[in-house]
Every structure is written in structure tokens, then in C-alpha cells.
Amino acid sequence: MRFSGTSTYVATDDLTVAVNAAVTLERPLLVKGEPGTGKTELARQVAASLDLPMIEWNVKSTTKAQQGLYEYDAVSRLRDSQLGDARVNDVSNYIRRGKLWQAFTAPTKVVLLIDEIDKADIEFPNDLLQELDRMEFHVYETGETIRALHRPIVIITSNNERELPDAFLRRCFFHYIRFPDIDTLRQIVEVHHPGIKDALLTTALTRFLEIRDTPGLKKKPSTSEVLDWLKLLLAEDLSAEDLRKDGATLLPRLHGALLKNEQDVHLFERLAFLSRGQR
Numbered sequence: 001m002r003f004s005g006t007s008t009y010v011a012t013d014d015l016t017v018a019v020n021a022a023v024t025l026e027r028p029l030l031v032k033g034e035p036g037t038g039k040t041e042l043a044r045q046v047a048a049s050l051d052l053p054m055i056e057w058n059v060k061s062t063t064k065a066q067q068g069l070y071e072y073d074a075v076s077r078l079r080d081s082q083l084g085d086a087r088v089n090d091v092s093n094y095i096r097r098g099k100l101w102q103a104f105t106a107p108t109k110v111v112l113l114i115d116e117i118d119k120a121d122i123e124f125p126n127d128l129l130q131e132l133d134r135m136e137f138h139v140y141e142t143g144e145t146i147r148a149l150h151r152p153i154v155i156i157t158s159n160n161e162r163e164l165p166d167a168f169l170r171r172c173f174f175h176y177i178r179f180p181d182i183d184t185l186r187q188i189v190e191v192h193h194p195g196i197k198d199a200l201l202t203t204a205l206t207r208f209l210e211i212r213d214t215p216g217l218k219k220k221p222s223t224s225e226v227l228d229w230l231k232l233l234l235a236e237d238l239s240a241e242d243l244r245k246d247g248a249t250l251l252p253r254l255h256g257a258l259l260k261n262e263q264d265v266h267l268f269e270r271l272a273f274l275s276r277g278q279r
Contacts, residue, residue, distance in 0.1 A: 001050055009038070009045040010180075010187045018175035019046055025173055028114075028132055028154035030164075033177030036222025039157040042177075043113035046155065054111045055152075057099035063120045065127030068098040069137050069146075091141050100131060101146055109150040118161040125168035133171055180223060182209065192227050193234060203240040204230055207252055211259075216267055221258040229257040 003019040005011035011019075019042075022029035031039045047054035057068055073094040081088045097105075103112040117125060131137045135148035156172065158164065180188060185205055189196060208229070212220045221229075232254045233243075242253065251268045252258065259265050 003046050003049050006045050006049050008191055009041060010184060010191060011042075011045070012180075012184060015042070015175060015177065018173060022155075022173040023153055026151055028156050028172045030156045030158065030169070030172035030174045031177060032158045032160055032174070034179065034220070034222060035159055036224035037177045037179065038223065039159075039177060040113065040115050043111055043115075043155040043157075046153065047111040050111070050153075052109055052111050052153070053106065054113065055099050055103050055106070056113045056115060058115045059117050059119050059124070061119050061121075063124070065120075065124050066098075068100045068114075068128065069131065070098050070101055070139060071096045072141050095139065095141060100128075100137070103152040104135065104146050104148040106150065106152070110152045112152040112154045114154065114156045116159060117156050118158040118164065122162065122165070126165050129167060129171065179212075185223070185226070188223060189227065189230060193230055196230065196234065197240070199240040200233065200238070200243070201230075203243045204233060207243055208258065211252070211268075214267070214271075218263050218267075219260055221260075225258055225260075229254060232257055 001023060003011070003023070004016055018031075019029060031042060033039055043056070044054060046052075072091075073096060077088055077091070077094045087093045099112065099114075103110050132154060135151055136145055138145050182205055186201065189201060189205075205226070208221065208226045211217070229252075236254070238253060251265070251272065255265070255268075259268070
């Protein structure tokens with residue numbers, strides 16, 4: 001069971017090594033990187049490559065670790081008891097299975113994605129330490145212990161919004177997805193926009209990388225954003241020459257796909273003003 005990328009996902013050598021190392025060690029794979037570099041998509045592609053089902057747990061700021069195990073609906077049970085419903089005699093009727101429970105009891109091995117773990121509070125990772133390590137947990141309301149029938153492949157993503165606890169990090173195999181170089185970017189674009197003219201692609205990627213490298217930029221555009229931009233360029237049937245003409249204004253055509261806040265737009269407008277003043 002080895003991951004080697006798919007026809008729709010360009011995986012670098014170091015990324016495939018990381019995935020396969022985590023699978024071999026049976027440790028969670030913790031993937032960090034700036035937003036838009038394909039962390040979430042990696043889990044989907046690993047599942048597709050290995051022909052495994054996938055269970056996705058999207059973490060929010062209000063998410064608690066217990067929700068990944070199970071939730072006990074005591075309010076519904078109380079209401080049903082007041083109505084004389086016979087269901088109250090079986091507490092399991094009020095247990096809602098979480099994503100870890102689903103992964104542990106799946107009839108086959110699955111890929112479990114815990115997406116954006118750093119969005120939750122600082123105790124969230126620590127609260128999952130034992131469950132992810134031992135692959136089991138106890139249900140106090142029913143007295144049963146849920147153990148993994150098949151140890152899932154666990155992929156955890158983080159956008160580096162906060163530091164994760166050392167005890168949690170020790171139990172993971174870590175990989176940081178670096179922003180792709182221009183050759184890898186070309187491969188990624190070819191997957192999503194096959195047959196794009198080389199002159200347009202070269203000019204667009206050069207312009208895109210210049211924007212990313214602009215000093216003072218608050219939010220650098222990501223891989224997913226350059227793909228959106230290229231899609232718009234193709235839809236508008238723009239050429240490499242059209243993009244070169246934009247060099248005089250510094251703001252590229254359809255820049256709303258790349259620049260996502262007013263500070264960065266104003267930055268390029270100021271740079272354009274200064275550039276005109278120096279001529």
C-alpha cells in the first residue's frame with residue numbers, strides 16, 4: 001500500500017515519501033503549509049490512490065474533541081422520557097457517533113482527514129492523544145470500548161494559526177508543503193488546464209511570482225488562486241501580450257483572483273503611481 005500521486009494531483013517526491021512513511025509507521029501525518037497548497041486535497045487523493053473510503057472531519061473554532069468520538073443527547077432522552085417513549089430504555093438510541101467512531105468501526109481501512117486542527121482551542125489536540133495513539137476509546141454511557149477494526153490512515157492538516165502541543169507532535173509524522181517552484185507549478189497547471197499556450201503560461205507565472213515576491217504584501221496568492229486566475233485568463237481569451245501590457249499598471253488583469261484585500265490592491269496602486277512619477 002504505497003502512495004505515488006494521481007493523475008489529478010502533482011505530488012512532489014518529498015510529499016510521497018512523507019505519506020508512505022506515515023502509512024508504514026501507522027502514525028498520523030501532520031501536514032502544514034500556507035492555505036491553498038493542497039493539504040486537504042492530499043487526503044482525498046491518498047484515498048483515491050489507495051482505493052480507500054474517506055471520512056472527513058472539518059474542524060471549526062467551536063469543535064470539541066469529544067464530538068469526534070461521540071455525543072450523548074441527554075436533552076432528547078429527557079424529552080422522550082416525559083412523553084413515555086420506550087426508546088429511553090436503550091441509551092444507545094441517544095448516542096451520536098463521531099468521525100473517529102465511524103473510522104474505527106468501518107468494515108475496511110479508511111483515510112481519516114482531520115482538517116484544520118489549529119482552528120480549535122489549544123486543548124483539542126491533547127484531548128485526542130490517547131484515542132489516536134491507542135486507536136480506542138470508552139463510551140461511558142453504555143460501558144463499551146470502541147476499538148479500531150482496521151487502523152485508519154490519519155491525515156491532519158494545519159494552517160499554522162497556532163502552535164500545536166509537543167506531546168501531540170511527537171505522535172505524528174510531520175511534513176511541510178512548501179510553495180511549489182516554477183517547474184512544479186507548470187506541472188500543476190498542466191493537470192488543471194491541459195494544452196495552455198506556453199507563452200501565456202510563462203508570462204502569467206512570471207507575473208504571478210513577481211506579485212508573490214512583492215515586499216509588503218499582506219497575503220501572498222496561493223497555488224489555488226493562480227489556477228483560478230489562469231482559468232479566467234483562458235475564459236477571456238487573453239494572450240501573453242495582453243499580460244505584458246499590464247506591466248505598465250502593475251495591477252494584473254482580473255487581479256481580484258490574486259489579491260484578496262484592499263491593502264494589497266492599494267499597495268500595487270501606490271507602486272504604480274511611484275513608477276509613473278519616476279519616468
